[in-house]
Amino acid sequence: MPAQPANKRILLKLSGEALMGDDAFGINRATIVRMVGEVAEVVNMGVQVAVVIGGGNIFRGVAGGSVGMDRATADYMGMLATVMNALALSDAMTKQGLVPRVMSAIAIEQVVEPYVRPKALQYLEEGKVVIFAAGTGNPFFTTDTAAALRGAEIGAEMVLKATKVDGVYSADPQKDPSAERYTRISFDEAMSRNLGIMDATAFALCRDQKLPIKVFSIFKHGALKRVVLGEDEGTLVYA
Ligand code: UDP
Numbered sequence: 237m238p239a240q241p242a243n244k245r246i247l248l249k250l251s252g253e254a255l256m257g258d259d260a261f262g263i264n265r266a267t268i269v270r271m272v273g274e275v276a277e278v279v280n281m282g283v284q285v286a287v288v289i290g291g292g293n294i295f296r297g298v299a300g301g302s303v304g305m306d307r308a309t310a311d312y313m314g315m316l317a318t319v320m321n322a323l324a325l326s327d328a329m330t331k332q333g334l335v336p337r338v339m340s341a342i343a344i345e346q347v348v349e350p351y352v353r354p355k356a357l358q359y360l361e362e363g364k365v366v367i368f369a370a371g372t373g374n375p376f377f378t379t380d381t382a383a384a385l386r387g388a389e390i391g392a393e394m395v396l397k398a399t400k401v402d403g404v405y406s407a408d409p410q411k412d413p414s415a416e417r418y419t420r421i422s423f424d425e426a427m428s429r430n431l432g433i434m435d436a437t438a439f440a441l442c443r444d445q446k447l448p449i450k451v452f453s454i455f456k457h458g459a460l461k462r463v464v465l466g467e468d469e470g471t472l473v474y475a
Contacts, residue, residue: 452470
């Protein structure tokens with residue numbers, strides 16, 4: 237009998253940078269196809285998957301092109317960037333046989349449907365992949381916070397934070413060869429050690445809601461599958 241997933245419903249946070257591959261900005265087609273392949277594996281195991289997609293590969297509100305801009309305006313541009321990524325992700329998912337639904341926190345009716353919680357829950361029950369776009373819909377927040385928020389709203393068992401590194405380390409593994417990966421770490425310990433796992437708002441929300449975070453690498457083949465099978469992969473941050 238094939239291994240059974242440990243999770244029924246997960247919230248996967250993909251940063252915009254994850255879509256860039258080795259490019260300097262934008263969306264790298266081969267990268268997105270490979271990433272969707274990883275997602276398809278767990279969806280086909282019967283896991284309900286919701287995705288929050290970032291926008292940093294196209295626009296980041298607080299840096300770069302936004303210098304000198306009104307912060308809220310720049311942040312709205314950042315949120316619109318996440319909608320573009322969501323469309324690209326949705327397209328790639330459809331081509332790989334998944335059934336995605338993009339739901340935006342900002343009304344852009346002609347392009348994507350608005351976020352409506354009961355509808356999102358219905359889609360998940362139907363085995364569709366829900367892609368949450370436009371973050372929280374509010375400036376001064378991040379898509380990490382959107383991941384914590386939507387994760388709590390849909391009753392996800394875990395927020396999966398996909399990064400370039402395969403977990404949380406005691407020091408920067410690229411600089412310090414003695415750095416060790418934590419298999420598990422509590423919210424309190426992660427805080428006391430000042431480990432930057434998610435931004436403070438996102439972290440506090442997960443901690444308050446006792447919503448575990450799993451940090452893992454989306455670039456490591458099969459890692460997402462191993463995470464949902466409950467195997468030793470990445471770092472679990474628990475309450
Ligand atoms: N953003 C925002 N509110 C949100 C989510 C995102 O204002 O709820 C804006 C913000 O400007 C941010 C940008 O959208 O810099 C892109 O999101 P984020 O930086 O979280 O993307 P990632 O780093 O995951 O690619």
